[in-house]
Amino acid sequence: MTHERMRKSRRRASPDEVELARRAIGSNTQIQLSRGFSAGQLQYTIPIQVGAPAEEFHLQLDTGSSDLWLASKDCRSSSCRPNSGAGVDLYDDGGATKTNKEFDITYLAGTAKGDIVTSNIEVGGTSFAQAFAAATDVESQQLGSMGASGVLGLALPANSIIQATLKGSPAAANDSFPSSSATGSILPGVWQDAAAGTRFFSIGLQRLPSDGGNGNSTLTFGGYDAAYAPDASQIKWGSNVADTDGVNRKWTSLVTQLITTVNGTSTALPNYTALKAIWDTGARFNYGRRDILNAMYGAYGLGPNADQSGYYFPCRTLLQITLSINGELATIHPLDSTLKQTDPTSSSSSGCIGGFQPFVDDANAPADLVLGAPAMRSIYSAFSCDGVLNGAPQGAAAPNCDRPQIGVLGLLNDPASRNEAIDQFNQVRVQGKSLGDDSIIDNDGAGGTASRGLGSGAKIAIGVVLGVVGLLVVVAGAVLYVKRRRAARNGEYDSPGQGLDGAAEKEEALDGGRRAQKSAKEQAAAREWALLHGQFPEDEPQGEQPDLAARTTAAPTWDTDSRGYWEARAVKNEYKQKARAPARGDASSSGASGAGKEHEISGQRASQHKHSASAFTAHPESYEMSDTGSHRLGPLSHDATHSPF
Known part of the structure; x- marks a missing residue:
């Protein structure tokens, strides 16, 4: 999160190397996520292998989009350059198959453009040919500080821009799974020939150790992480909410209650009983319409900042916000209800930003709410294409995702865990304590530092080089010392370094030696x-x-x-x-x-x-x-x- 990882030697892959044996990802395949930062806020990345021979890249995990892209070695944008001392691993598409089609995507924050190519990729141990973009123009994506080389979208395939570009968008509901080499979504690839009932994944995200984060952030295919869901039967499922045209493009739930707790009294906001909320791990904040946020923060006597562009509060402000989804009451941890960030319109040098921020344009907002990483750290979530509510069908899975469903489990759904969260908030925000060591967060997938920086191989190589240089310096110093001592005994020098420099010091030392003799x-x-x-x-x-x-x-x-x-x-x-x-x-x-x-x-x-x-x-x-x-x-x-x- 300087990080240029040590890479395997590269050879150009021929087009026939993209044809691989089809094999679905195994059940309970758990992938440990790494943590980085975007605009000072936590983001999460997933490791994948690309090309033949395989080369590892870390990509931002994004359930709000459906396309995979890697920053190309030809990218000259500022987002592709080192940021805050952290480098960016860039992809060489020389061995990939060209499609002669272009990719262009716009996010809530940032854009990416480039050529669409196909090549082998490996995710969670399963390999397949995948279409993705080699982005040559990346804007407002802090890849360096995230420790990422691009984005891996996990929304539904129908939302894939690459799929629409390569295959065209049909007039009917686009819920089919095309070949993985014809879509930017990896789901057709990881679920190729999957057994019925196995086409789902679950996500658990952690805060920083200093904020009480304990354990790993994980993505699990075909199973659940017992650290978050020891009893999977407690997960409550609900149907995905389709777009107005009936197409399921993004993982979307209905929030049926938005509850605020003020001085121990909990109140559900009236008139907000069916809010469409998109699940988006790639969003560094939660987002909402201004009328919803004004009502929610207004319950605490709070409002937007001077130019109405955001909500900023003193860091000691305790906000207790609960969402009701699929009948599950999911309380957001108070350390995620406000986040450390300074108000740009204020002269104050420190403060916190509300965990929910307004859309830039409410009229064109993708939903009523976006539940980003801050909310998802308090909710274990699962996403399925196999009608879990209706009972999984027998045999092979259907070749589409016509019954997508979402499961949720609140991680603060009992009084003891909620009280512990409030105690953590008081220790961190009121008493100024740290609850853990952020230097050991898992950016390399198994330990590491907050800014992933160099990969382990590069760290070893640089350590060896620095060790050799240090040894040479010590040897050179010893040789110089011996020479000076010998020269002093032979009368060549007499107290050198007495305030002179350069040639003058040398001449003075030599002259002094002659005088001494x-x-x-x-x-x-x-x-x-x-x-x-x-x-x-x-x-x-x-x-x-x-x-x-x-x-x-x-x-x-x-x-x-x-x-x-x-x-x-x-x-x-x-x-x-x-x-x-x-x-x-x-x-x-x-x-x-x-x-x-x-x-x-x-x-x-x-x-x-x-x-x-x-x-x-x-x-x-x-x-x-x-x-x-x-x-x-x-x-x-x-x-x-x-x-x-």
């Missing part, structure tokens, strides 16, 4: 040169090194006919005699001049001067002074621009 005779000559230019040891504070480089005054020029010149020469010669006497008497000393402590500038201290040591190559036998601004100690000249003065 000077003999007593050379050091004495260097001291004489410094003294000749006015730098006497007794003028320096004890224990401190004279900073010759800081002296910027130009060296003086001398008139060789002046009295001062010869007086200076006399002073110089007198000092030379004093300095050389002890040096001759202690010629074996280790680098010190032997001139006496009060006159000694050691090789170590000299190495720390900021001026170049090359100016101090010693030649004590000859000194000359000129009026050119340069000074000569024997054969070495020292330019006045680099004078220590």
Whole structure:
């Protein structure tokens, strides 16, 4: 949820590879769903295998649409690019069979367009040839943060845009199951040659662990997840509500009561006794007509925001909303009745959004209500094409879905579970507590992190690379350390890194090393040169090194006919005699001049001067002074621009 999974090597599939043996999905085939985020709200994805050899993709699970599409490698839309640090696995349709038909779908939020192709897919262990879209234009779909590469629609086949494009929409009720390679719905494929009574699936969705989510989100074909429905006989079934033309396109139920509980008193809203509600796991919010939502939130004294575009409330607002479906009272968990999200029209930096939000256009709304992921987390739901209410027929299933039905089981349908939900709300919203660790939610199908990020193979590979790089850094550091220690012992460096940088530091270090190696005779000559230019040891504070480089005054020029010149020469010669006497008497000393402590500038201290040591190559036998601004100690000249003065 950067996530580029490690993939199997790809070869191009030939058209004949899409012909597979027909085999229905097994009963009680349970698929663990992963969790990601869209606009900060939980969404759920399902893993499928595509192509030959198979390549895994995660697709958003969407019971509100009937088509499968994958973001193509040719997609350049922002939705196909990494989002919040999470990458998007893109599909290469090079091995798929082209239909030369185009796909175009619009959702409550977002669109997708692309070419219709066919290829092998595998869902829950069963494989079949499937028509789907390789989308090259995807808008307002946060694929990266969802950890998804597209959408897998689980609504009825009659709602498939791909099916209508490839086969055309008949005038009569379109409830037949065509070949899976002729529809965007996977249901004909997973239910191919299925036994009667097995053509149904059930869905259980979890909240985040921090909000009390406990366990896995699952999609089960031909059975029920006992973690949600330990007694499947408690599931209450009802007939699917067809569209006005009699066609069953979307999974739709009738909500016969909408109940609000305020201060312990429950009241059913009048005039709302037959609300058509579409089941839509792909919707990050629930939706409803404005008149319904105004009545529902009005029971709590709440209304829409400033521009009437949504409903935003303080996060501590406890909303208890119950729906009656198929005679089952299903209470929505209060942590899903309001959701963490900031009001865009408010200056407040934090707040919550109502779990039910208004349609953009009530006049063109697909139903009275849409029950999205927030409501479905509190209701275990099942969807069947095999007339469960009438008793499943014997033998093979009919080749159509002419009796679709929906089963519901409220997960907070007893006082104890409702009280526990209120306690969780108080801990999270009022006390600010976390009820679990969101870092372990199941985005990889078996553990993982909230933003799926890299697949396990990629994580291992990157870990190996980082480990090797880290080892190389350690080895390089050790080698450098040894070289520096060896250089220091050999006199190549003398305290490098003392505030210099680049070539200057290197030159200073090398010069300092040469100064440290000077003999007593050379050091004495260097001291004489410094003294000749006015730098006497007794003028320096004890224990401190004279900073010759800081002296910027130009060296003086001398008139060789002046009295001062010869007086200076006399002073110089007198000092030379004093300095050389002890040096001759202690010629074996280790680098010190032997001139006496009060006159000694050691090789170590000299190495720390900021001026170049090359100016101090010693030649004590000859000194000359000129009026050119340069000074000569024997054969070495020292330019006045680099004078220590």
